[in-house]
Amino acid sequence: MHLICESSLLEDYLCxxxxxxxxxxxxxxAIRHLSTAADPETERVRxxxxxVRDSIYHSWDIxxxxxxxxxxxxxxxxxxxxxxxxxxxxALLRAQGIPTGFCYQRLASDATPEMGMVVSGNRTSNV
Numbered sequence: 551m552h553l554i555c556e557s558s559l560l561e562d563y564l565c566x567x568x569x570x571x572x573x574x575x576x577x578x579x580a581i582r583h584l585s586t587a588a589d590p591e592t593e594r595v596r597x598x599x600x601x602v603r604d605s606i607y608h609s610w611d612i613x614x615x616x617x618x619x620x621x622x623x624x625x626x627x628x629x630x631x632x633x634x635x636x637x638x639x640x641a642l643l644r645a646q647g648i649p650t651g652f653c654y655q656r657l658a659s660d661a662t663p664e665m666g667m668v669v670s671g672n673r674t675s676n677v
Contacts, residue, residue: 563644572645594646
């Protein structure tokens with residue numbers, strides 16, 4: 551897979567979006583508990599990634615009927631599919647001033663694409 555940036559402007563990877571709603575009080579509260587501004591950026595990224603990986607359940611793994619999308623919803627319910635977890639990771643990093651991009655990946659849900667497709671968002675990266 552070859553990733554292509556949609557924008558050459560770094561600030562585009564810091565902006566708030568509908569699903570990357572980092573102004574939400576829950577997101578702001580989480581950031582205060584994750585790290586401090588004095589922590590090196592690499593440490594803040596590591597702590598944030600590990601928080602999402604280890605503290606937010608994958609909805610499929612727990613067989614939850616809950617469907618989350620916005621970063622704040624994922625944090626509120628403590629669960630999300632991979633694309634939703636990517637939204638949360640992007641929101642938490644962008645809120646800390648760390649440019650973050652993500653993309654979606656379509657995967658066949660069965661043996662062939664004709665049998666159905668699913669969306670995966672596990673490609674979050676720092677720009």
